[in-house]
């Protein structure tokens with residue numbers, strides 16, 4: 707089966723990396739992970755190495771140099787799609803236009819609510835009762851590209867750690883499915899995704 711080559715950019719805990727890795731182990735998942743790029747030593751970096759992925763650490767560089775180095779690695783590995791998963795640097799418009807419509811991001815809020823940082827804190831301080839995440843295409847403006855999928859759930863506790871655990875639980879289900887759909891629809895331009903049953907979870911809504 708033809709598979710798209712994926713790269714993940716990560717700077718954090720790596721739960722989405724793990725979820726994408728697990729999905730990509732399925733025979734009929736249309737992507738395979740070829741390259742992980744981290745901008746610092748972090749759990750995602752260690753996880754990627756322990757899973758034996760080609761893992762590049764590109765740290766201590768300004769964004770221009772980071773992107774030049776990353777671009778070369780991406781071309782070398784024939785990457786078709788970049789998935790940002792907790793990647794804590796803002797990519798330049800130049801890099802985004804080089805990879806136009808080929809970069810996805812998962813953002814921890816129901817966009818267009820709360821772009822930018824500290825979304826969980828903003829949710830709690832504004833007294834919201836619902837929280838969730840968005841997978842979107844990355845464009846030149848922060849957290850504002852085309853929305854491909856969202857999760858939403860009722861907040862059950864004002865404890866930040868519980869909130870983050872909850873949000874990630876649903877992100878880890880959502881992101882691989884959005885990637886699956888994106889590859890079939892936008893890269894392979896086939897309607898095969900239609901044969902997949904959408905995931906249903908208790909206590910949350912996943913829409914993609």
Ligand code: GRF
Nearest residue numbers: 718719720721722792813814
């Ligand atoms: C996620 O909550 C994602 O929405 C945000 O960064 C976090 C990354 O988590 N962009 P992980 O490193 O995948 O566990």
